[in-house]
Amino acid sequence: MRSTTNSAPGPMVHAHDVHKRFGALEVLKGVALDIARGEVVAVIGPSGSGKSTFLRCLNHLETINRGRIDIEGETLVSTDARGVCHYVPDVDLRRICGKMGMVFQHFNLFPHMTVLQNVIEAPLTVKGLRRDDVIPEAEKLLRKVGLLDKRDSYPSRLSGGQKQRVAIARALAMEPDIMLFDEPTSALDPELTGEVLRTMRELAEERMTMLVVTHEMAFAREVASRVVFMDGGEILESRPSRELFASPEHPRTRAFLENML
């Protein structure tokens, strides 16, 4: 499903010195992160550490106050010498953000549409594709997430885990190069997280570039190639997951992991 035509040599995501304020509160204090093609990066950290905000800055759900973000070598936002932020024009913004799919904590499925309609909505409306061409692809995606039999159900009839898998299929239908996950299992009953994580693991095995904000330490350890620990609006540690879990360097990482495990 995913386009493999783009093979820019640089990082898929390049964020540098990203600052974000909500009023007087500085949520991000100069975050820098590069993500290579096919990498699965888990972002962990206490709540309020700015992980979700950082993720939301990458696809312009939040605007940043300073710094630079490049997606697949294309600049989304940069800051000039006087410290003023410049976003690229709307057309480019839309195109660049279109390279990223996103999955939310609360799914954000469209309740008035069936599962299938949720998946084909963007390909029809945004890409202007024909229904007949889109439906087979959508069905393929639904089969992949194990929900083809639910294609004509409304989201309210699904469990949380099923909703999230539909949300993943819906994001994949736009053929993104990068998938952003914002605490995808945090709103789920514990017994339903497994099915969502399994879907994400399959995606990772297909070499999808993924950035996952999560509280699932097992997922971070087993599926992520790299784990980023954030606290107080900064990245304190960013290392291969095995290393970070085996021997956390920063005292706050250590304290956080001891609390979690």
Place this chain on the structure above:
Amino acid sequence: MNYVLDIMGPLIQGTGVTIQVFLITLVLSVPFGLCLALLRISRFKVVSGFVNGYIWLMRGTPLMLQMLFIYFALPFVPVIGIRLPDFPSAIVAFVLNYAAYFAEIFRAGIQSIDRGQYEGARVLGLTYTQTMRRIVLPQVVKRILPPMSNETITLVKDTSLIYVLAMNDLLRAARGIVQRDFTTTPFVVAAGFYLLMTLVLTLGFQHLEKKYAVYDE
């Protein structure tokens, strides 16, 4: 019974006028109200403030006064002053007035939609217009059906206000016969007509609610 049949003619004619005012008002004020609602939630303070003032004016003064103003006083207003015949005067007043009420219903409906719906649409690449048309407004329709039902039923009965412009709607037709024949029977028949019209609306809205019940939120 024969008497009732005798007075049917003028009452049915009056009902025709009532239905005309009702339908024309509805068809024009719903889209106008939607525009007002969208302007009201605009980021531009001047725009939303202006619409706010408009809604205050239209809801804050009696519809009858507005109708009288447009018919009698508008011709003397500089620049925009035009003389309208009675029927158009009534329609203009009703549309301006009802659009204000509809705008508030639409606004409440639009603002009740979760922010996550906008974000969900946005990360899929939908523009603001596409998000409104495809995602937000279809959900708004379901939520505003009960207040819209109220408002349209009120509109049916409000049409009787056009008697001040000496137009022969259902109620004025009935009153004419009452004064001529010294009997209140025409009032009872008129009440029956109003009930019939509002019954059709009630059933229509019930049907819509049932139709939209296929999904929960």
